[in-house]
Amino acid sequence: MISISDLDFHFGSRALYDHASLHIKPKDKIGLIGLNGTGKSTLLRLLVGEYKADGGTISMAKDVSLGFLNQDLLSYDTHESILNVALQAFEEALDLQKKIDAILLEFENNYADDLVDKLAALQERFEALGGYTMQARAEEILEGLGFATDELPKPLKSFSGGWRMRVMLAKILLQQPSLLLLDEPTNHLDLPSIKWIENYLADYEGAVIIVSHDREFLDRTTNTTVEVTGGKLVPYAGNYSYYLEEKEERNLIQKGAFENQQSQIRAAERFIERFKAKASKAKQAQSRVKALDKLERIEDVASDAAKINMKFQFKVEPGRHILRMEHVTKKYDQKIIFRDTHVHIERGDKIALIGANGKGKSTLMRLVAGTEAPTAGKHQLGHNVIMSFYAQHQLESLTLDNEILQEMSEAGSKRNDMELRSVLGSFLFTGEEVFKKIKVLSGGEKSRVALAKTLISEANFLLLDEPTNHLDMVSVNILIQALEQYQGTFIVISHDRFFVENVATKIWYIEDFQLKEYPGTYAEYEQWQEDREKAAKKAGLPSPSAPKPVPAAVVKNAPTPNSNDAKKAAKELQEVELQITTLEKELAIYEAQLADADTYSNAAKLKDATLKFESVKKELAAQTRRWEELV
Secondary structure, eight states: OEEEEEEEEEETTEEEEEEEEEEEOTTOEEEEEOSTTSSHHHHHHHHHTSSOOSEEEEEEOTTOOEEEEOGGGGGOOOSSBHHHHHHGGGHHHHHHHHHHHHHHHHTTTOOOHHHHHHHHHHHHHHHHTTTTTHHHHHHHHHHHTTOOGGGTTSBGGGSOHHHHHHHHHHHHHHHOOSEEEEESGGGGOOHHHHHHHHHHHHTOSSEEEEEOSOHHHHHHHOSEEEEEETTEEEEESSOHHHHHHHHHHHHHHHHHHHHHHHHHHHHHHHHHHHHTTOTTTHHHHHHHHHHHHHOOOOOOOOOOOOOOOOOOOOSSOOOSEEEEEEEEEEEETTEEEEEEEEEEEETTOEEEEEOOTTSSHHHHHHHHHTSSOOSEEEEEEOTTOOEEEEOGGGGGGSOTTSBHHHHHHTTSOOOOHHHHHHHHHHTTOOGGGGGSBGGGSOHHHHHHHHHHHHHTSOOSEEEEESTTTTOOHHHHHHHHHHHHHOOSEEEEEOOOHHHHHHHOSEEEEEETTEEEEEOSOHHHHHHHHHHHHHHHHHTTOOOTTSOOOOOHHHHHTSOOOOHHHHHHHHHHHHHHHHHHHHHHHHHHHHHHHHHOHHHHTOHHHHHHHHHHHHHHHHHHHHHHHHHHHHO
């Protein structure tokens, strides 16, 4: 289907691909893996023609169609409903629908035979393209990706970036291209939606290439793994777990061959050194020198499995009870998030809070942190509890002009530079990298700095909201090791099942507007939920996780919204939407400036563009949060 031969591609002076080759067959399900910066997303852009190769060829059959999901699609904006945006996948069918409607309108005055024949031909083609089922299919996929039925007529621009990305994913899936290219598709999905797309891809007729840091997702959706390493594309005939086993075996063979060759080289060097000055052996010595020069050297195995050993320090030891919240109710106007729920956290609890988006996970974290007050109920923090809260918005609080080491030293942990450098080394910042400015770091690197700051804060109670976002597999593994060594208490929100399985001993989930707890690992919880669903289905009962109706008493006691307040909120929502649109355009301008090589050659221009970019980004995040509150 697609053949990549001797591909060369340079990014500046750095060679991302050097004579790389790969053959993609019609039903391949490929997981494309590798360290950040090795060129995974670049390969997808080369395939769709956004980038041009410096050498080699990319050949594909004429009938190959590509569907590319990437983060750039977040910027797409329209007043069209999300259903209509998804239906854009059926471009030819929609065009035929207009022609059919025009003929039907013409029939009111003209019922000529040629029009009847034309209509029949159009309708036959329309049916062949699935025109009569396209709306049902679009609704099914949008709802599978987490949209409620009553949200389908709403305009795309009324949704936040993550939900817009789901709409674009729905559109691409509906196009059913012969090759799907998915760049981090789970970034904006919650667990139910991830499971839905796993099932969808299992039955997908075409080929798929997935770039993802979610190893569980890769295991369930791929049958081939291709590692981008050393400028090459190295295939493995299995999913990610198979790749790990196979790579370990290949590494053992390579390590043995390397050590064997090194032994031969040392023996040859000793012979040369010993006999190079002896006339009777000089010819043999010279022969061995030439042999060494021609020898194709075997590379040593480079380990990418970083091991860490962090020494955590607590200012004080907390009491047995970390937090108690009793009879907590939380409402936004008439919308109930929690009602009469209880939260009990004991010292040493390792808790993962999981579930669909919109259920109230982040709200619960803010209630636990005390940054948001409950509508009713008590919040009691335990004795000597020191809390530290990590969330994505904290990346914005990093001081851009600080160097990484300086940022860490200002976190107030009282650790010396050597200790801080040791911690940073655990988070893959080694040598001179610790002197990099925060403003030049990627999103993943900033996440690692913010996480490192959280972990050295001497807090004995951590709240971590989606800490694995923007982290590659090596960094996720580092975070897992750090939390395994952490002696305090923590709650994490995450949709990364491998991460949750390895760090949590209790699972929290939200059901029927209340917090529920499963006392075990994620794998045990998932099996338990599966058994519950099967038992309910067998008994003809609704799904246990389906929301139950709110008791009449709760609805009756809900505050009646003031019509003036509603009008005021609607007006503010409109204003905030306009501000978001303006800010997004400004952000795009500054992004273009920062991508321009001329900007980097002028220090003053670079500083000005960076400051403006960060200022607009911060304001956009604030307006987006306000928009979510108003909605």
